[in-house]
Amino acid sequence: MSLNSKIPSGPLAEKWTHYKEHVKLVNPANKRKLEVIVVGTGLAGGAAAATLAELGYKVKAFCFQDSPRRAHSIAAQGGINAAKNYKNDGDSVFRLFYDTIKGGDFRSREGNVHRLAEVSTNIIDQCTAQGVPFAREYGGLLDNRSFGGAQVSRTFYARGQTGQQLLLGAYQALERQIGLGNVTMYNRHEMVELVIIDGKARGIIARDLVTGELTKHFGHAVMLATGGYGNVFYLSTNAMGSNVTAIWKAHKKGAFFGNPCYTQIHPTCIPVTGDYQSKLTLMSESLRNDGRVWVPKSREDAKDIREGRKTAIDIKEEDRDYYLERKYPSFGNLCPRDIASRAAKEACDDGRGIVASGLGVFLDFADAIRRLGVDVVKARYGELFPMYHNITNEDPLKMPMKIYPAVHYTMGGLWVDYELMTTVPGLYAMGEANFSDHGANRLGASALMQGLADGYFVAPYTVGNYLSSEIFTKAIPTDHPAFVEAENAARERMNRFLNVKGKTSVEEFHKRLGKIMWEYCGMARTEAGLTKAKGLLKELREEFWRDVRVPGEFNSFNPDLDKAGRVADFIELGELMVRDALNRNESCGGHFREEYQDAGEAKRDDVNYRYAAAWEFKGVEAEPELHKEQLEFENVELQVRSYK
Numbered sequence: 001m002s003l004n005s006k007i008p009s010g011p012l013a014e015k016w017t018h019y020k021e022h023v024k025l026v027n028p029a030n031k032r033k034l035e036v037i038v039v040g041t042g043l044a045g046g047a048a049a050a051t052l053a054e055l056g057y058k059v060k061a062f063c064f065q066d067s068p069r070r071a072h073s074i075a076a077q078g079g080i081n082a083a084k085n086y087k088n089d090g091d092s093v094f095r096l097f098y099d100t101i102k103g104g105d106f107r108s109r110e111g112n113v114h115r116l117a118e119v120s121t122n123i124i125d126q127c128t129a130q131g132v133p134f135a136r137e138y139g140g141l142l143d144n145r146s147f148g149g150a151q152v153s154r155t156f157y158a159r160g161q162t163g164q165q166l167l168l169g170a171y172q173a174l175e176r177q178i179g180l181g182n183v184t185m186y187n188r189h190e191m192v193e194l195v196i197i198d199g200k201a202r203g204i205i206a207r208d209l210v211t212g213e214l215t216k217h218f219g220h221a222v223m224l225a226t227g228g229y230g231n232v233f234y235l236s237t238n239a240m241g242s243n244v245t246a247i248w249k250a251h252k253k254g255a256f257f258g259n260p261c262y263t264q265i266h267p268t269c270i271p272v273t274g275d276y277q278s279k280l281t282l283m284s285e286s287l288r289n290d291g292r293v294w295v296p297k298s299r300e301d302a303k304d305i306r307e308g309r310k311t312a313i314d315i316k317e318e319d320r321d322y323y324l325e326r327k328y329p330s331f332g333n334l335c336p337r338d339i340a341s342r343a344a345k346e347a348c349d350d351g352r353g354i355v356a357s358g359l360g361v362f363l364d365f366a367d368a369i370r371r372l373g374v375d376v377v378k379a380r381y382g383e384l385f386p387m388y389h390n391i392t393n394e395d396p397l398k399m400p401m402k403i404y405p406a407v408h409y410t411m412g413g414l415w416v417d418y419e420l421m422t423t424v425p426g427l428y429a430m431g432e433a434n435f436s437d438h439g440a441n442r443l444g445a446s447a448l449m450q451g452l453a454d455g456y457f458v459a460p461y462t463v464g465n466y467l468s469s470e471i472f473t474k475a476i477p478t479d480h481p482a483f484v485e486a487e488n489a490a491r492e493r494m495n496r497f498l499n500v501k502g503k504t505s506v507e508e509f510h511k512r513l514g515k516i517m518w519e520y521c522g523m524a525r526t527e528a529g530l531t532k533a534k535g536l537l538k539e540l541r542e543e544f545w546r547d548v549r550v551p552g553e554f555n556s557f558n559p560d561l562d563k564a565g566r567v568a569d570f571i572e573l574g575e576l577m578v579r580d581a582l583n584r585n586e587s588c589g590g591h592f593r594e595e596y597q598d599a600g601e602a603k604r605d606d607v608n609y610r611y612a613a614a615w616e617f618k619g620v621e622a623e624p625e626l627h628k629e630q631l632e633f634e635n636v637e638l639q640v641r642s643y644k
Helices: 012-022 043-055 093-103 110-130 162-179 245-252 285-289 299-306 323-327 337-352 366-372 374-381 384-392 447-467 481-500 506-521 527-547 559-583
Strands: 035-039 058-062 183-186 189-197 200-208 214-218 221-224 263-269 292-296 361-364 401-410 427-429 611-616 625-630
Touching: 012 110, 035 043, 035 200, 043 058, 043 162, 043 183, 043 447, 058 189, 093 110, 110 162, 110 447, 162 183, 162 447, 189 214, 189 245, 189 481, 200 221, 200 481, 214 481, 221 245, 221 447, 245 427, 245 559, 263 285, 263 337, 285 374, 292 299, 292 323, 292 337, 299 337, 323 337, 337 361, 337 401, 366 374, 374 384, 427 447, 481 527, 481 559, 506 527, 506 559, 527 559, 559 611
Parallel strands: 035 058, 035 221, 058 183, 221 427
Antiparallel strands: 189 200, 200 214, 263 401, 292 361, 361 401, 611 625
8 A cells, every 4th residue: 555644735834734724623512422542641642632631522541550640751851852942042943853853864754843843832831831840040931951962952851850740740631631521541451452443443452450351442533652662672761561562453453563673772771780680770861961971991991990990080081082072072972862872882892891791881970060069960960860879879979870772762663644643544643652753763852742742732633633524423332243353352362371381481581582682683783683583583482372371360460461462562573673674774873784884873875765664564474565655855955964
């Protein structure tokens, strides 16, 4: 099938305005007849559910946590971008648009990204009105700080807990609608199947994670806002429960998967300390405003640090390599995440890593403390310093932090058009669950921006455009054969997990999957490694269904059974990620093929790969079909992405 992105015609800066002025509307009386399902209640889902309910639609919202407040959006630390230009340093909507296009290595749509930049200013007003306690300057205006990939200060923040404060704002708006009876909230429920009737998304099958019961739910439209799939690597900065299952079920029912190989490696995480770890801890990119990244110039000094004979303060200034400042003088420590991550890997591969494993570099605040004073530095970053101290038992105000890159965000997701609709009519994907706005790399502080833009300001218009043609569709009873078939498929799959009765735990399979993915499809990739991973993943999938051990029963509280479904989906996703990485014979953003580089920098191939990859599921054992959405650049010039 051909892909229609539905980008409005006309000048770039007028596309979104033109769309809103000509979109079809639903009158208030008809909105009360229409039901919308929202799966996921983080920033994108919570904002969408609250806004749609405020408009008058009947909303059913689902989250697998015990409360929407526990969505992974709460973990975002550093800030949210918006083109307010409060610093009067030259920022504008176009500059935010351009920085985001360039930051994504020219692999995202102009129309979507410009809309995101436009809407960013509304987000700050909305959240401030909700009471989000953004940091303020002495005169009372909202403060801004710098983030990677920009030469202006456009990042609004609430110390080191911006995601938490924004989520609480969306949560309060959602709770208001729950209290008014406009939203029915299903906590501790996980979507396990998508229901399609006559080619349209018409509902979901959900599992009650407390009782194990499967329940059927109808909706005139279904919206997925279930976050990213970074936990396919096992070790990541994602919450332990973050998974791909909802969008993977949609993919297997016909929704194309966009750019699955684009994975963001965050450069500022606490290094791995042992095989017992189940997740990694992010230290905000905002710390790179005042922290300087370095390693010793000599391998001998680095070895002495690793083996405990020296500490960071024993290394003289002239013997330190501030490699980001050396390699990227224009941006320095605030170069984009993918570039900073590869530079850290390069330094450690050179034998100059400073932790026992050799995989770690320093993030040093000594200069900032001398310049500003310790109290100012502490105040800027809130609980980030105590959090690091509690985890590592080292005080980052006295000794440099130790950091290393880790899997963080996934730029891939379900392919969606300008309206955020997937290739399945009536099925939408928002926030990190879709692929649309970040291209091959996400700039810091842009995830919160996209989630709230989609939920508060984009989806309410675009879903309404679709629902305007559904006002005469009556609610379909959940005893419809399509609901029954989907429920039976979910039950059969879960019983299959239970009946394998193998010897290997689900957790062990997840760990092995993660090692394969990190080794061969992580920060750097090669054709040989990806080809090997393709075979290893097939063997792992076959072994999983032959030897997985899932204790417990179906109709009960059974976290092992829940995780078995998620890991089975992760394995299949891993196979698609490897295929996508093998197919893209270039380096761009978070996709770094070692065969395609120029002096260590990513080397794009705009002639052959200037497209978004959209993969169509053809069966677990079958090769997926690749569809290409050609990317057009009419307002920016394609160029070598340089931060030097």
